[in-house]
Amino acid sequence: MTDITSRLDLAPVDYLSQSIxxxxxxxxxxxxxxxxxNPQPDSWSQLADFICSFGYPIKHIAYKDWQVELTHAVRSKENPLYHLKPFYKKLAPKAIVVADNISRPKTFTLAKKSVYDTVARMRD
Structure with missing residues (x-):
């Protein structure tokens, strides 16, 4: 897991498909x-903690260190991540600024439902 601080807007696919x-x-x-x-976006660290709760160990490293490890680990075009390397080699994401004069489309906000609660119920 890296030190990325951006938020994740995740929602269960079954809930999204029902909404659509x-x-x-x-x-x-x-x-x-x-x-x-999702009105309650989560952080990468919350996602990592959630994955760890299933017994999968995740090593926490700096984003730049992760980029180096990715470069060394993904060398073959046979690796599914190979074609995504340019995307992952960019600098860590920064906050996105939207101009005030841009009108935004309507947003249909999901009910205040935790993604993790939904997934946790699925594993029980």
Whole structure:
């Protein structure tokens, strides 16, 4: 796990698919754009802790160190990560600034439901 501080907007696929079906059946939805997002985004460290709760060990390292390890580990085009290396070799993500004068499409916010609670129920 790296020291990335950006937030993760994750949601269970079953919940998202139900939302898409619901919106597609609404007459008021025609011609509108909806962005399904989680009102309680989590951090990378929370995701790492959650994965560790399943018994998978995750080593915490700095992002730059992880980039070096990735470069050494992924050398063959046979590796699924090979073509993603340019994306991962960029600098750690920074905050995104949006100009105030840009109008945003309507956002359909998910009910305050924790992704981790949903997944935890699935493993029980």
């Amino acid at each position: 079906v619901y919106l597609s059946r609404q007459k008021d939805s025609i011609g509108k754009a909806f962005h399904l997002n």
